[in-house]
Amino acid sequence: MSYQLLALLLLPLAGALLLFGLKGKLGKQIALGVSVVQLLITLFMLQGFDSAPTVDSVLQHEINYPWSQFIKSTLHFGVDGMGMLLLLLTGILVPLIIYSSFNEKTSYRNSFYGLILLMQFGLVGVFTALDGLLFYIFWEVTLIPIWLIAGLWGQEDKRFEFTTKFFVYTFVGSLFMLGGFIYVYQYSASFALTDMYNADLNLSQQTVVFWFIFFAFAVKLPVFPFHTWQPDTYTFSPTQGTMLLSGIMLKMAIYGILRYLLPVTPEAVAGISGSIVLILAIIGVLHGALIALIQNDIKRLYTYSSFSHVGLMVAGIFASALLVLNGKFTTEGGEGALIQAFAHGFNIVGLFLCADILYKRFKTRDIRQMGGLARVAPKFAVLFMIVVLGSVGLPLTNGFIGEFILLKSIFDYSILGAIIAGITIILAAAYLFRAYGKAMFGEGDERVLSSASDVSSSEFIVLGVISVLVILFGVYPQPVLDLVGSSLKFIYQSMVS
Known part of the structure; x- marks a missing residue:
């Protein structure tokens, strides 16, 4: 025991x-x-x-x-x-x-x-x-x-x-x-x-x-x-x-x-079930990203961003499963999904904490009514940016390696599916940087900004830890890959044994 x-x-x-x-x-x-x-x-x-x-x-x-x-x-x-x-x-x-x-x-x-x-x-x-x-x-x-x-x-x-x-x-x-x-x-x-x-x-x-x-x-x-x-x-x-x-x-x-x-x-x-799920997942990736583009409520924007990222994980898992069942053994889709799930956990928690910080400063979740916070909250501006970069999947951040492996696994099964899923990376950059830009550098209400403060000690510690992990697992993701490798070999081999 x-x-x-x-x-x-x-x-x-x-x-x-x-x-x-x-x-x-x-x-x-x-x-x-x-x-x-x-x-x-x-x-x-x-x-x-x-x-x-x-x-x-x-x-x-x-x-x-x-x-x-x-x-x-x-x-x-x-x-x-x-x-x-x-x-x-x-x-x-x-x-x-x-x-x-x-x-x-x-x-x-x-x-x-x-x-x-x-x-x-x-x-x-x-x-x-x-x-x-x-x-x-x-x-x-x-x-x-x-x-x-x-x-x-x-x-x-x-x-x-x-x-x-x-x-x-x-x-x-x-x-x-x-x-x-x-x-x-x-x-x-x-x-x-x-x-x-x-x-x-x-x-x-x-x-x-x-x-x-x-x-x-x-x-x-x-x-x-x-x-x-x-x-x-x-x-x-x-x-x-x-x-x-x-x-x-x-x-x-x-x-x-x-x-x-x-x-x-x-x-x-x-059979047809796996292909249907793969199609639904890719639709979800694009659907979530497109809806996030038009959101002004920052919490809803991050909600649809999460929905889009989850669709990519599911698509990668089923793309690899279908390849394995068609005779090409690969664990890449499962690896990419688990790495991305790990990265997504830190990134989305960081984003929702940033949304809460913005709400407390501006008393609204509407990004159109925010602006200029970087002038009075420079520490928050830096930490917020690191979390956003991880969510976008910038190289050397934790979101990059998982997205790369997932897109490769989808590409190996369907080039069209990979193109559609890949477009969402561009869309993600668009809606995440749009929200960040408006909140941090937009034209803000001076009366609101005069009473706004930088991050509190608890906010700084939580965002600081998340930011360190975003960079750490982006620079050196190999331990995560090593951790899940044997498990996924067992899972995918169980499908064909």
């Missing part, structure tokens, strides 16, 4: 329960302390992690304990390179998200931080569960805290409308996934991941299972046309809720596609 992984699972749950029952003003310090300890445990696990194991033994830090013989499910957890990367992303972002809220004046703060830790508990479970039923349970665990965070601390006049839509979309999607898992269970020895991979399903059965499971992932990401819940939810949620949704939560679906969908339904992927 891995005691490090056990601690990683149980510590945020214990912290959440403590905060729910705690009275007083120490909630934020306790939450930050728990999340920092989580990061230290993750780094300790990473330090002892073998990034180049044999393909047949990619799992490390395993926990395997009998749970229910009746339904043939076990408490089986473990970490491979893919899971380790997403645990690292979660471990870094959660304390940054918590610390970014230290100057916020919110009610029921202990419950707010308790829900963030409960969310972290669910995320760790999702990224380490090796049993289909267990994966579903943790998938649902993450929904409750983010729904409450969005609903209780979101924008007052939009609270009921957008939280109801968000909950219905994601809950229904989850039920479809459960239905798909149960169907596979009927043809496998248990809910164990390896047994689900070996389930004896024909093409028509795999196709049904594919769409049931994919629907849950498509909603969570989201993939076009299942994205209509996203703009309002991201826009009207509190900043920390938006960060959790965009920075970490959507990565659950990227992980789920690679871990469950592709190896369980390879024949469906090779």
